[in-house]
Amino acid sequence: MNQSKRGEDQRASLQQQRRQNEDKDLEREEWRDAMLRKILRNTVLLGYKLDVLAMEEELDIMWIEKLRAELANNTTVSQGAVVAVNTLADKVQELINNGAEPAELQEFVDTLRANDAAVAKAIADRTAAQGEPAPTPVEPQVEPEPTPEEPDSA
Numbered sequence: 001m002n003q004s005k006r007g008e009d010q011r012a013s014l015q016q017q018r019r020q021n022e023d024k025d026l027e028r029e030e031w032r033d034a035m036l037r038k039i040l041r042n043t044v045l046l047g048y049k050l051d052v053l054a055m056e057e058e059l060d061i062m063w064i065e066k067l068r069a070e071l072a073n074n075t076t077v078s079q080g081a082v083v084a085v086n087t088l089a090d091k092v093q094e095l096i097n098n099g100a101e102p103a104e105l106q107e108f109v110d111t112l113r114a115n116d117a118a119v120a121k122a123i124a125d126r127t128a129a130q131g132e133p134a135p136t137p138v139e140p141q142v143e144p145e146p147t148p149e150e151p152d153s154a
Contacts, residue, residue, distance in 0.1 A: 093109050
């Protein structure tokens with residue numbers, strides 16, 4: 001009987017070890033499943049974050065393109081303002097040269113030319129502050145005709 005008791009004890013011990021091993025295996029599987037769920041959740045979150053970054057990058061690109069267009073427009077407008085003022089002044093000078101009332105028109109031309117310099121300076125200051133190249137001033141195209149000198153009366 002002693003031997004049969006020992007055999008039963010060994011079987012009971014083996015069964016207990018199997019149950020403990022099964023419990024450990026179950027705990028490992030649960031741990032592994034929990035880790036896989038965590039990895040999956042983090043992967044999904046990472047995917048969302050990548051989507052957000054992609055959208056932000058698209059917005060940044062759109063913002064940069066809008067800024068480039070605005071900068072090009074400002075440069076064109078700045079240069080156009082200088083050209084427009086000079087063109088107007090040239091036309092008035094042409095009228096003076098063709099016999100219009102010289103005193104009034106000359107005063108107007110002088111005002112335009114003075115404002116041209118002020119406008120060009122303001123634009124240059126503004127564009128330099130924004131990093132935009134300053135427009136190149138346009139020189140007048142029409143020069144005033146020299147006034148005839150009075151003969152010496154001596």
